[in-house]
Amino acid sequence: MAVALLAALALGGADSPTGGEPGVRAFVLSNVYIASSGDAGACPVMADGGLERYFKLLSPEERAQYASAKDPSKIEQSKRMPLERAMNDHYVFLRVAIRGGGPGGAMPQAILPEGFDPNGTPTPQDALAIGALNGFPEGRGRLAFAKLTVAYSSCTNPEDFPELGEGFATYNGKIAPGIDLDGKRGKEDFTGMTGAKGVDNQLWRAVGCVKMFRESGEPRIAKKTFISARAPTIIELRGVDDPLNDDDVTVNVYAAADAVTRDGRGEALARASFALDPDTSLRSTTHGRIRDGVLTTDPVDLRINYKEQIIDSPRQFRDARIVAKLMPDGSVEGSIYGYYTLASYWDSIEHMTQNGANLTEVSCAGVKQAIDRLADGYKDPATGRYTAISAAFDFFGVRAFIIHPERQASAQ
Amino acid sequence: MKRFRRPTLKQALTALSLALAAGTAMIGAQAAWPDDEAGDPVMVRKLTEAQYRNAIADIFGPDIKVVGRFEPDLRVDGLLAVGASAVSVTPGGFEQYEAIARGIADQVTDDAHRARLVGCAPGPADRNGARCAAAFLSKTGFKLYRRPLTAAEIKQFTATTAASAKELGSFQAGLSAVLAGMLSSPDFLFRIDQPDKDGKAVDAWAKASRLSFLLWDTTPDAELLAAAASGKLDTPEGLAKQTDRLIASPRFKDGIRAFFTDMLQLDGIDNLSKDVLIFPAYTNSVADAMREQTLRTITYLLVDEDRDYRDLFTARKIAMTRLLGPIYDIPVAKEGWYIHEFPEGDPRTGLLTHASMLALHSHPGRTSPTLRGKAMRETLLCQQVPSPPANVNFAVVQDVNNPTLRTTRARLLAHLDDEQCSTCHKVTDPLGLGLEQFDGAGQFRTRENGELIDVTGAFEASGFDGAAQLGRLFAESSQANACLVRTAWKYARGREPHGADSRDLAMLGADFADKGHRMGALFRSIALDPDFYALVPGGAAQMAAAGATHKEDTP
Numbered sequence: 001m002a003v004a005l006l007a008a009l010a011l012g013g014a015d016s017p018t019g020g021e022p023g024v025r026a027f028v029l030s031n032v033y034i035a036s037s038g039d040a041g042a043c044p045v046m047a048d049g050g051l052e053r054y055f056k057l058l059s060p061e062e063r064a065q066y067a068s069a070k071d072p073s074k075i076e077q078s079k080r081m082p083l084e085r086a087m088n089d090h091y092v093f094l095r096v097a098i099r100g101g102g103p104g105g106a107m108p109q110a111i112l113p114e115g116f117d118p119n120g121t122p123t124p125q126d127a128l129a130i131g132a133l134n135g136f137p138e139g140r141g142r143l144a145f146a147k148l149t150v151a152y153s154s155c156t157n158p159e160d161f162p163e164l165g166e167g168f169a170t171y172n173g174k175i176a177p178g179i180d181l182d183g184k185r186g187k188e189d190f191t192g193m194t195g196a197k198g199v200d201n202q203l204w205r206a207v208g209c210v211k212m213f214r215e216s217g218e219p220r221i222a223k224k225t226f227i228s229a230r231a232p233t234i235i236e237l238r239g240v241d242d243p244l245n246d247d248d249v250t251v252n253v254y255a256a257a258d259a260v261t262r263d264g265r266g267e268a269l270a271r272a273s274f275a276l277d278p279d280t281s282l283r284s285t286t287h288g289r290i291r292d293g294v295l296t297t298d299p300v301d302l303r304i305n306y307k308e309q310i311i312d313s314p315r316q317f318r319d320a321r322i323v324a325k326l327m328p329d330g331s332v333e334g335s336i337y338g339y340y341t342l343a344s345y346w347d348s349i350e351h352m353t354q355n356g357a358n359l360t361e362v363s364c365a366g367v368k369q370a371i372d373r374l375a376d377g378y379k380d381p382a383t384g385r386y387t388a389i390s391a392a393f394d395f396f397g398v399r400a401f402i403i404h405p406e407r408q409a410s411a412q
Numbered sequence: 413m414k415r416f417r418r419p420t421l422k423q424a425l426t427a428l429s430l431a432l433a434a435g436t437a438m439i440g441a442q443a444a445w446p447d448d449e450a451g452d453p454v455m456v457r458k459l460t461e462a463q464y465r466n467a468i469a470d471i472f473g474p475d476i477k478v479v480g481r482f483e484p485d486l487r488v489d490g491l492l493a494v495g496a497s498a499v500s501v502t503p504g505g506f507e508q509y510e511a512i513a514r515g516i517a518d519q520v521t522d523d524a525h526r527a528r529l530v531g532c533a534p535g536p537a538d539r540n541g542a543r544c545a546a547a548f549l550s551k552t553g554f555k556l557y558r559r560p561l562t563a564a565e566i567k568q569f570t571a572t573t574a575a576s577a578k579e580l581g582s583f584q585a586g587l588s589a590v591l592a593g594m595l596s597s598p599d600f601l602f603r604i605d606q607p608d609k610d611g612k613a614v615d616a617w618a619k620a621s622r623l624s625f626l627l628w629d630t631t632p633d634a635e636l637l638a639a640a641a642s643g644k645l646d647t648p649e650g651l652a653k654q655t656d657r658l659i660a661s662p663r664f665k666d667g668i669r670a671f672f673t674d675m676l677q678l679d680g681i682d683n684l685s686k687d688v689l690i691f692p693a694y695t696n697s698v699a700d701a702m703r704e705q706t707l708r709t710i711t712y713l714l715v716d717e718d719r720d721y722r723d724l725f726t727a728r729k730i731a732m733t734r735l736l737g738p739i740y741d742i743p744v745a746k747e748g749w750y751i752h753e754f755p756e757g758d759p760r761t762g763l764l765t766h767a768s769m770l771a772l773h774s775h776p777g778r779t780s781p782t783l784r785g786k787a788m789r790e791t792l793l794c795q796q797v798p799s800p801p802a803n804v805n806f807a808v809v810q811d812v813n814n815p816t817l818r819t820t821r822a823r824l825l826a827h828l829d830d831e832q833c834s835t836c837h838k839v840t841d842p843l844g845l846g847l848e849q850f851d852g853a854g855q856f857r858t859r860e861n862g863e864l865i866d867v868t869g870a871f872e873a874s875g876f877d878g879a880a881q882l883g884r885l886f887a888e889s890s891q892a893n894a895c896l897v898r899t900a901w902k903y904a905r906g907r908e909p910h911g912a913d914s915r916d917l918a919m920l921g922a923d924f925a926d927k928g929h930r931m932g933a934l935f936r937s938i939a940l941d942p943d944f945y946a947l948v949p950g951g952a953a954q955m956a957a958a959g960a961t962h963k964e965d966t967p
Contacts, residue, residue, distance in 0.1 A: 263688070270736040403743060
């Protein structure tokens, strides 16, 4: 008893005697981000963004109009917008607003199908119908920008613009974050960050040289960044007898209906209360064990929210394992290792829109070609193609309270 | 020790008159003063900021915004209500009043509100709007001044409206200027009591004000003014009827909130700051919620539930909202405010463990058993604790990283080696150390720098172990009980009791006990006590003399 009490004090000693249900610990995640290998020298050439690739495809005369005076191989910062307009014109990228002139109010209003409610939630079929009415190529038209627009570009249909993905640089380092997901040692496997062999992380091989992913995966940056804060993920441990060592705890992963708020330091506010998202597809349960304050779960399929600015695309992991260190101050730092389904990963890239991809120097076509080529999980027997890619994501979280629906109902 | 001499009423009002004259000259209105025949005012109390805001909301509606900074209210003898009798407005403070008044007057007369609040305009039958102005200013002046305007006042205001309208180019602008002048007038900003015909008590209008500001913390409503006008308020039955009506109203909660805000000095939360690196869960919004929590808890227990005042120190029920969940380390399922109950045996029990009290009487980055103990002694027990001398060496106490003195208790004990300090610390610290399981933001903890916190101590010859037990001792303390009665009396009267008041206080205390220590009963007894309305023997002169001995800083 005394040992358990001291252990509890060591792991978040500010707990009051009434700090929630006994044996329950929950954490709200302020950021879930692609884990970075951190080895700066592993990418001698960074992957081109879509705009950078288009720039290289121009004739020398055309390129000179947009080139930096200091380094003609680079785009002049002030010329990025004109170059993007030229790219849009060249490839006939299209986008129309479903309502209200679209984001920024500068987009043509779409001709809408009869009976379509512009204030409702449009479906992919609606997008195709709108595309057909607005001069899109046959069978083209995807929802974009938080479903406010219908678009056709290298991000909605990368297969139509293969030249924008040519020469896309992938990661060829030897080290990558992750674990051995398949229990095999293959030639594609990495050495883990602490020397473990057989690490499966083909997603990092695909995008590990994309500037945006490398930067956002830096722990120093990631810890200060809130991602999907308006729809955060919560990890709940139940049946915790000893927060340092416990052979069996139940691990629930939920989507919260409340946003993470910042504390006085600008970090995630600890010990706040969160109601749960009613969408049960965003909930998973597995078991795990705690050794020396580190939680490791059994494999589980996860579907976790990813809502950030214009992106609303839940991440789906198959065969995922959570490994998390329960920190002395009551916070948590950990990782999700598993197979990220190509469909859900691509959906998040597609949501970026062409303009967003250009701004962040991401090549949608390059990413799409790379993940299709490097995918290594869950082969579709019908097509013979893999449908998921091994991946490693890291997260930060702080203590939280979950308001379960039955408790919320009784409280009301 | 620094002292100040409170000005006599005449001096203060003369100064105000000059300030008002300067101010109103700019807006075309003139100061309004009681007619000579009404006699000298017997007592003057400035409206607190809260009372000002409440009055404006009641008279014009809650959609009229009161925008601007008020000069801070003055706390004397532990209460703003006593400070309000000190009657002081600086020239800067007057400018603030005037700016606020203009803002209100502009809103009242603007297109969005004119039809409802003014209700008339110049027309063929009232070409220059004189009748409209007279009707509006008479009606509104009655509410603002809490007495009927004299014929001379109405005539003067109406004439000034016409002159201002001509100068400013519109009737509404003229009306707005005069209304701003009325809002800047001492008759609105101060409760100026007049004697009744016999000169033994205040008149009926002043009775209505005393009653309303005591029980609702706002200006008298129409029914109360009507009772004053009809003379019913001058009869014991009429007074009792109005008192009971005000206490039975939901607005009695406003009066209780105002009283405890003053008594517990919860206005201090407005100026409270914490080191967010040490207390990241503390924000200004959280601080506001802490104060609201205490006030809601008090009104829930003492008004809604009509419970014994002493229960405040032992109640496990507390008002809660989601914003405070991280401070109290509890899940909060409900949106909005609700009553949370901590389980039996929880250290979070009673008023002493409210985050508002704990945070308010702490330093920005650490607790202070001394400040907490001092606050308990002064506000809850009505005891005087001297301020520390200027040359105290706080180095030992402030060094929270001292490797050998790891707890606040240990550091304070080391500090007590200084004999000069130990006398007062022996009075304050034992009580404050009982609350050490709550940090400077009011969050529970069991250890400080890894060391278990000792929360044992003694109060009134009884030992305690922790805040819950200390709260129980406060509930059983006759001193705490007597202090509440004394503070309520001071709050109502706006002054410290003198020797002659001791009998009155003793009777009030006995009556409070007989009636089960209920706040409604206490305020009813105060409101029905003829002395509440009686003129102080010797009149204003004695009161001014008494005020001259007040110390600026509580010793």
